[in-house]
Amino acid sequence: MTTDTSRHVDQSSSQAVGLDVVILGGGGHVGLPLSLALAQAGLRVGIVDIAASTVERIGRGEMPFLESGADELLAQVMPTGRLELTTSADMLDRTKIVVVVVGTPIDEFLNPSMTVFQKTVDQIAPHLQPGTLLVLRSTVYPGTTEYIAKALADQACEVDVAFCPERIAEGHALEELSGLPQIIGADEQAAGDRAEALFRNVTPHIIRTTTKEAELAKLFTNAWRYIKFAAANQFFEIAHEAGVDYTSVLRAIKTDYPRARDLPGPGLAAGPCLLKDTMQLAAFTSDHFGLGQAAMQVNEGMPAYIVSAMEKKYGDLRRRNVGLLGMAFKAESDDIRSSLSFKLRKLLLWSGARVLCTDPYVSDSRLLPLDKVLADSEILVIGAPHQVYRQADLRGRKVVDIWGLVDGIDL
Ligand SMILES: NC(=O)c1ccc[n+]([C@@H]2O[C@H](COP(=O)([O-])OP(=O)(O)OC[C@H]3O[C@@H](n4cnc5c(N)ncnc54)[C@H](O)[C@@H]3O)[C@@H](O)[C@H]2O)c1
Structure with a gap:
């Protein structure tokens, strides 16, 4: 069943009309900004997403998550009728270009879950027209593009396949889609040319590679960022254990010194x-990605480091009220996926503290208003460095702030 929830599209008249591109997973953090950008460029775009509530929200003209400039763009694009939404893969029948950008989780062994792509192949194969261009945009384990091309060939689907990774920073997708170069990974000239033509609708900056080069380029990009964060975190821990003010060390390192910028x-x-993609590389090297795995130890160990340092500084935390400010995984975001604030909360609870959590962007009935948390907490911990905490009156409370958002670290 096709449940087209867009109020702005005449379902009966548009059903037979072809679509320039259909995005599978088009309601997500990567898929939706791309869908909007392509529709803005004048393409007729279809979104297929299994999350019915997300499809309904977008159909009502509501962004399902925070993304800079996206509310305005959605409002601009919807009345044009160039964006259609559905939960049904039947929509793929109406296009010759399909972009796949479903989530690619790691499993309980920290290995990529290949079942996602096995299921995707089964989901899309019956709907692919001969000669369709299939663009994979999810971040994938090296060799996945080739695997999908073969799996589709086994089902007698004649398709061109390309891997075109997304490299945006979440929250800044729309500006970065046009500003960053787009890597086009293809093993056949025709597939690469067709994918390049698609992405030239959003950016003039194109880099051509093979599929495996593009898959590795994407994973290396994220692992590099994750390793840099780990280096920063370990430097902080070394200085902190030595009783040295790391903010001052960092200022000394970086001031007018381009190589440490x-x-x-x-x-x-x-x-x-970042963690997921670093672990995909670990799996790819049969768990011999020492730098990446060490980065995981440092980054995932940071909440435990903070709690143990708090116990050293403030003594037993049992029955003490600790306010946790910011539950999203990063500043000015409403995304709580794999947020370490939740690990911090769990470890604080294990230490016996009463933990009062707040976040202005995250809607969760367990969270409290900032005022209540400030009024009732003895110690505050910054979980996500939202700007609002820099401006807030923290009422002279101790603030555990490894980010350097407010003055002093109190750890
Ligand atoms: N979030 C980012 O900043 C970012 C940046 C670059 C790359 N990526 C990669 O992009 C991919 C998607 O990430 P995301 O953050 O957009 O995830 P997301 O969970 O926000 O979006 C995925 C969407 O796919 C939908 N979906 C899942 N299975 C489906 C199916 N079988 N058919 C149709 N729809 C389906 C979900 O309902 C969801 O709306 C991942 O591989 C991720 O690693 C993410």
């Missing part, structure tokens, strides 16, 4: 991509 500050390195 990309050293980040310490923080909770979390979110849906």
